[in-house]
Amino acid sequence: MSERPSPALAAERDFTVTDDDTAAAVGSGSLPVLGTPRLLAWMEAVTCAALEPVLDAARTSVGTRMEVQHSAPSPVGAVVRVSASSTYVDGRLHRFTVAATDTAGGAVVATAEITRVVVQIDRFLSRL
Numbered sequence: 001m002s003e004r005p006s007p008a009l010a011a012e013r014d015f016t017v018t019d020d021d022t023a024a025a026v027g028s029g030s031l032p033v034l035g036t037p038r039l040l041a042w043m044e045a046v047t048c049a050a051l052e053p054v055l056d057a058a059r060t061s062v063g064t065r066m067e068v069q070h071s072a073p074s075p076v077g078a079v080v081r082v083s084a085s086s087t088y089v090d091g092r093l094h095r096f097t098v099a100a101t102d103t104a105g106g107a108v109v110a111t112a113e114i115t116r117v118v119v120q121i122d123r124f125l126s127r128l
Helices: 036-054 121-125
Strands: 010-016 059-070 079-090 093-102 108-120
Touching: 010 036, 036 059, 036 079, 036 093, 036 108, 059 121, 079 108, 108 121
Parallel strands: none
Antiparallel strands: 010 079, 059 108, 079 093, 093 108
């Protein structure tokens, strides 16, 4: 059974693009602009932050599906605001809509849909 998400399942953070975040640095290209792998990591971090208030010390969430459209470059020094909000909840499954925007001009840098599943840490790690 699905339910409407709680408005509390949302988060927003600003990230500044550094030389270490570029496509050239993370191995996803040769240009000195924000690399998609780093952007995806930022997006996942914000979905984790959105879920954090509803998790106890014995539970965490794991990413299970990511669909990202990286549509605009961000140079070193740019500030990218990443916002995530829950759009679907079904038990342990949480789906988020995520947007990344350039804070200087408001241009959309990327959009994503990210799905996370809440797991019991001990049980999850026992499967390793």
